[in-house]
Amino acid sequence: MTSLNLGILAHVDAGKTSLTERLLHAAGVIDEIGSVDAGSTRTDSLALERRRGITIKAAVVSFRLGDTSVNLIDTPGHPDFIAEVERVLGVLDGVVLVVSAVEGVQAQTRVLARTLHRLGLPYLIFVNKVDRRGARDDDLLREIAQRLTPAGVPVTAVKALGTREASVTAIDPPLDVLAEHDDALLEAFVNGGAAPDLWPALCEQTRAGAVHPVFFGSAITGAGVDELIDGIVTLLPAAGGDPGGARSGTVFKVERGPSGEKLAYVRMFGGVLRVRERVGEDRVTGLDVFGVNGAAEVGAGQIAVARGLSRARIGDPVGVVPLPGGEKERSFSPPTLSAVVEPVDDRDRTALHQALAQLAEQDPLIGLRADDTVSLYGEVQKEVIEATLAEEYGIAVTFRDTSTICIERPAGSGAAYRMIAVDPNPYLATVGLRVEPLPPGAGVTFGLEVELGSMPYSFFRAVEETIPKALERGPHGWAVTDVAIFMTHAGYWARQSHSHATFDKSMSSTAGDFRNLTPLVLAAALRDAGTRVCEPVDAVRLEVPADTLTAVLPVVGQVRGVPLATSFEGPICVVSAHVPAARVVDLRRLVPGVTRGEGVVEASFDHWAPSTSG
Structure with a gap:
């Protein structure tokens, strides 16, 4: 029995969740196909998902297709929930990318495809809704070649396109596309000889991510779904990993159970994780392995829900060795909006902070701050947070006006120190820090310019561990990054006690003294250095009719955008530009x-740049 961890990705409303329902029905998991409109789908389990008709949280469903055990992960399509997609990609073996035969290749489809190419994830393309009026086939294949990938390989064709009677038949893949990656096929293509069986070459090239088979069909009528299932089983690579090797896995999703216990979704890449084994400081108390009943262990290639990992956070490793290939780079844009959440009843303020902390466990990019500011991708996400707090926690909330998230970078060098027992230092610690600017994207580094043996190691650790939290709010109120921090002064009072041998904190330094003093010294050093506020800038691609270019360029300038290049693809002009993220919504409004x-x-998102808007 082989296993496959499969993702279904798409632009919102392309039919991704409907396809999931159809696959579950074909596999015998459900007797009746649920409806997104009726809110009866298997994977959209949240009441809010059913009400809005969109997927918000990634859902895992396991079923068998022949000799393959498939863990199917249905992910959100709305851009506001792109973080949920991001954390899933690292645990997948292959993907079905859904494209609407009517709407065609949409903006989010292109973002997803670029990310799949960057990560080297094999994927199939399922062209959905062939039964709808306005559905396209040959024209859409050209659009896929232009906007998604030139390596799309049609393996099915449609009859009665655009009608409820639409049906699908298998066809031989085109030789010319496969020949680009196979010398034997290239020779046959050039010489005009008989082509060998193309399916083995199609399998090999698909699993290598060189080509992407295109299947036509309809999730509603079921047309073409059997052919897609055959493609999933035969063309996508099975989950790998050595069950006898060192334990290696990752936490990619966190939820709370009915009684409030933390549930960690774990994908194993190697080795085995068993009940009662330790992960960090926690011990696994239970495992629910998808596709396996009553399992007491989860092995390489499998996904399980682990109980007992109370400290688990999304992205945490599970094991003693690094994940294959190391940590994957961020694939999607970070959130660029923020808003303060306020309880309607002030008595709910403490409960609100606790509820937001739990939501941040499930979505770390919420980026909860002490003043209950959360990071957002868009207004829909704000509505979802508001509804979730009301329905799951019984807390009514409002949001202050949404603002753009900025960052701060040091403008120069700065230093500060506080000496023990010297006003205005109320703590029994000496801490001196110097800050230096680093290149964009370098992050935060920490180093010592004092002897490591000059005081207990735990005090140095207290300083280093406090710095990330202290950098969350710089002189202008934004997180500080791209900074090198050096500890220049260190001092403490050794443990002392009275004559009757009881410990006296008033005479002895503790790690708490260093944790309390570090933020004060760091803030002073940053003020000395000065910081520049930087705003997010998006890389924008506009596709407009060529004859409207002269009208479009002034609109780009109107939103403080900088055109970078223009090119022509037939009657279409493509304009590349950099636009402040805060003004992209205006651009979307003006361009039509x-x-x-x-x-x-x-x-x-492309980069951070010094703010020109104050």
Whole structure:
């Protein structure tokens, strides 16, 4: 029995959840296909998901297709929940990317495809909704080649396209695309000889991520789904990993159970994790392995829900060796909006902070701060947080106006220190820190310019561990990054006691003294250095009718954008630009008016730049 961890990705409303229902029905997991509109789908378990008709949380469902055990992960399609997609990609073996035959390749589809290419994840393309009026096939294949990948390989064709009678038949994959990656096929193609069986080459190239088979079908009628299932089983690579090797895995999702216990979703890449074994400081008290009843262990290639990992956070390793390939780079844009959450009843303030802390466990990019500020991708996510707090925690809330998240970078060098027993230092600790700017993207580093043996190691650790929290709020109120911090002064009072041998904290330094003093010294050093506020800037791609270019460029300038390049693809002009993230919403609003409604705006985070808006 082989296993496959499969993701289904798509732009919102392309039919991803409907396809999941159809696959579950075909596998015999459900007797009746649920409806997104009716809120009866298996994977959209949240009441809010059913009400809105969108997927918010990734859901895992296990079933068998022949001799393959499939863990299918249905992920959100709305851009506001892209963080949920991001954390899932690292645990997948293959993907089905859903494209609507009517709407075609949409902005989010392209973002997802670029990320799949970057990570080298094999994927199939399922062109859904072939039964809908306006559905396209050959024209859409050209669009896929232009906007997604030139390596799309159609393996099915549609009859009665755009009608409820639409049906799908298998076809031989085109030789020319496969020949680009196979010398034997290339020779046959050039010489015009008979082509050998192309399916083995298609399997090999698909698993290597060189080509992407395209299947047509309809999740609603079931047309083409059997062919897609055959493709999933035969074309995508099975889960790998050595069950006898060192334990290696990752936590990719965290939930709370009915009684409030933490549930950690774990994907194992190697070795075995068993009940009663330790992970860090916690001990596994229970395992629910997807596709296996009553399992007491989870092995390489499998996914399980682990209980007892009370300290687990998304992204935590499970094991004693690094994950294969090391830590994956961030694939999607970070959130660029923030808002303060306020309880309607002030008596709920403590309960609100605790509830937000639990939501931040499930989505670390919420980035909860002490003043109950949360990070956001968009307004829909704000509505979801508000509804979740009301329905699951019984807390009514409002949001202050949404603002753009900025960061601060040191403008120069700065230093500060506080000496023990010298005012205005109320703590029994000496701490001196110097800050230096680092190149963009370098993050935060910490180093010592004092002897490591000059005081107990736990005091140095207290300083180092306090710094990340202290950097969350710089002189201008934003998180500080791209900074090198050096400890320049260190001192303490050794443990002392009275004559009757009881410990006297008033005479002895503790780690708490260093934790309390470090933020004060670091804040003073940053003030001495000065910081620059930087705003997020998106890389924007506009596809507009070529004859509207002269009207589009002034609109880009109107939103403080900087055009970088233009190119022409037939009647379409592609404009690349950098635009402040805070103004992208204005760009999306203005472009249709100068492009007869035909302009398409695609944006993703690119870099941070000094703010010009104050």
